[in-house]
Amino acid sequence: MRPISNGQERQLTVGIDIGSSKICCAIGSIMPGSDRVKLLGISSMPSMGFRKGSISHRNQLIEQLEKVLFEAETMANTKVNNAILSVTGEHIRCLNTQAAAALNRNRANGVSGDRPIVKTDIDQVLDLAQAISLPPDRDILHTLPQEYSVDTLKEISNPLGLTGRRLEGRVHLVTAAISSMKNLVDCVEELGIKVNGLVFQPLASAIATLKNDEMQLGVTLAEIGSSTTNIVVYHGGAVRHSAVIPIGSASITNDIAVMLQISIEEAENIKIKYASAKASLSSPKLEFDLPSENGDLKRSISEHELSRYVEARMQEIFQLIINEISRADIKESLTYGLVLSGGGAQLSNISALAGDLMGMRVRIGTPTHIEGITDVADLPIHATTMGLLLWPIWADDFAQSTHIGVKTYFQKFKQFIQGFF
Ligand SMILES: Nc1ncnc2c1ncn2[C@@H]1O[C@H](COP(=O)(O)OP(=O)(O)OP(=O)(O)O)[C@@H](O)[C@H]1O
Numbered sequence: 146m147r148p149i150s151n152g153q154e155r156q157l158t159v160g161i162d163i164g165s166s167k168i169c170c171a172i173g174s175i176m177p178g179s180d181r182v183k184l185l186g187i188s189s190m191p192s193m194g195f196r197k198g199s200i201s202h203r204n205q206l207i208e209q210l211e212k213v214l215f216e217a218e219t220m221a222n223t224k225v226n227n228a229i230l231s232v233t234g235e236h237i238r239c240l241n242t243q244a245a246a247a248l249n250r251n252r253a254n255g256v257s258g259d260r261p262i263v264k265t266d267i268d269q270v271l272d273l274a275q276a277i278s279l280p281p282d283r284d285i286l287h288t289l290p291q292e293y294s295v296d297t298l299k300e301i302s303n304p305l306g307l308t309g310r311r312l313e314g315r316v317h318l319v320t321a322a323i324s325s326m327k328n329l330v331d332c333v334e335e336l337g338i339k340v341n342g343l344v345f346q347p348l349a350s351a352i353a354t355l356k357n358d359e360m361q362l363g364v365t366l367a368e369i370g371s372s373t374t375n376i377v378v379y380h381g382g383a384v385r386h387s388a389v390i391p392i393g394s395a396s397i398t399n400d401i402a403v404m405l406q407i408s409i410e411e412a413e414n415i416k417i418k419y420a421s422a423k424a425s426l427s428s429p430k431l432e433f434d435l436p437s438e439n440g441d442l443k444r445s446i447s448e449h450e451l452s453r454y455v456e457a458r459m460q461e462i463f464q465l466i467i468n469e470i471s472r473a474d475i476k477e478s479l480t481y482g483l484v485l486s487g488g489g490a491q492l493s494n495i496s497a498l499a500g501d502l503m504g505m506r507v508r509i510g511t512p513t514h515i516e517g518i519t520d521v522a523d524l525p526i527h528a529t530t531m532g533l534l535l536w537p538i539w540a541d542d543f544a545q546s547t548h549i550g551v552k553t554y555f556q557k558f559k560q561f562i563q564g565f566f
C-alpha cells in the first residue's frame with residue numbers, strides 16, 4: 146500500500162477529532178529523519194450530531210465533517226484519502242493484564258535451548274495477553290505494552306535480543322463498543338476517506354503534550370473536553386490506567402445558564418470572557434452586564450460571584466479525576482503530577498485550582514513536536530488532533546480493532562512510517 150501521498154513525495158498524516166462541541170481536522174507532513182510533523186492545514190468547526198462520544202444525528206455529522214475536511218484540504222492545498230480518528234465515550238473500558246510464553250519449546254534433544262528473543266516471541270506474548278473473554282459487542286481498541294520479564298529479570302521495557310526460557314508481558318488493554326467504533330468509521334468512510342486507525346482521545350493528547358520523563362516518573366493527563374473528561378495515568382514509561390468521566394466543561398456553561406437565566410450561547414461567551422476557576426483570584430469589584438431582553442431590567446454580576454459557580458463545578462470534576470488516579474493503584478507518587486489539556490483546560494486559573502485541590506504539580510499541556518502554524522497547534526484545545534497527527538510516529542500500540550477492518554491497513558501504514566526513518 147502507498148500511504149497517503151499527494152504525488153509530491155510528502156508523507157501526509159491526517160487526524161480528525163470529533164468532539165461534542167467541535168470537529169477538528171488537521172493535515173500534516175512527516176518531516177523526514179525526525180519525529181516531528183509539519184502542520185499544513187487545520188480546520189475546526191462547531192460539532193453537530195455528536196454528543197458524549199456517540200452519534201446523535203448521522204447526516205448532520207457527515208455534513209459537518211465534509212465542511213471541516215474541505216476547509217483543511219483547501220488550507221493544506223492537498224487531497225486527503227486516509228485519516229486517523231479519535232474516539233471517546235462511556236463505552237470505553239480499560240484493564241491491565243498479562244501473559245507468558247515458553248521460549249525454548251523447539252530445542253533439539255539435550256541441547257540448551259536458550260536463544261535470543263525475537264520480535265515474533267514478543268508478538269506471541271502480546272497476542273496471548275489479548276486473549277481475554279469479551280462480550281460479543283466489544284473489541285480491543287488498544288494493547289499497550291507496559292513491561293516484560295525474562296525469567297527472573299523484571300521491568301524490561303524491550304526484551305529483544307535477551308535470552309531466557311520464559312517471556313512474560315504486561316499490557317494495558319483499552320476496549321470499546323464495536324457499534325460505536327463502526328458507526329464512527331462508516332461516517333468518515335462515507336466521505337471517501339479510508340480510516341487508518343482509531344485512537345482513544347487521551348492517548349493522542351498524551352503523545353502530543355507529555356515528555357518522556359513525565360511518562361517515566363509518573364504523570365496524569367486529563368483532557369477536559371466539553372462533555373467528557375478523559376484520563377490517562379503513566380508511570381514507568383507506560384499507561385497504567387485510563388478512563389472516561391462523562392462530564393466536562395459544558396456543565397459549567399449549563400450551570401451559568403441556569404443560575405443567571407440566560408441562553409447557553411450567552412453563558413458560553415460569559416464563561417470564556419469572565420470566568421475564573423478560582424473565585425478568590427477574581428475581583429468582587431469587577432462587574433459586567435448580563436444580556437437582557439428589551440424591557441427587562443438591566444442586571445449585572447461580579448466576576449467573583451460568577452466564578453463561585455464555576456469553581457464549584459470544577460471542584461467536582463477534579464474530585465472525579467482524583468478518584469480515577471487512585472484507581473491506577475500506583476504506590477509511588479506521580480512526580481510530575483497533572484497535565485491538563487482540552488478546551489476546558491483553557492479556563493483561566495484552572496491550574497491554580499487544580500494545584501490547591503490535588504496537592505501536586507499541575508501544568509497546562511500544549512502540543513509539542515509540531516512545526517508551522519504553531520500559534521494554532523499549540524493550544525490545549527488542539528492536543529488530541531495534534532496527537533493524532535503524531536500517532537503513526539510515536540504510538541506503541543500492538544492492536545487495532547480487527548472488527549472494523551482497520552488493522553492491516555494501520556499496521557502497514559505504521560511499518561511504512563517506521564521504514565521512513
Ligand atoms: N478560554 C476558555 N475558557 C473556558 N472554557 C473554554 C475556553 N475555550 C474553550 N472552552 C471550553 O472547552 C470546551 C470544548 O473543549 P473541546 O473542544 O476539547 O471539547 P470536545 O472535544 O468538543 O468535547 P468532548 O471531547 O467532550 O466530546 C467547551 O465546553 C468550551 O466552552
Ligand SMILES: [Mg+2]
Nearest residue numbers: 164346370529
Ligand atoms: Mg475532545
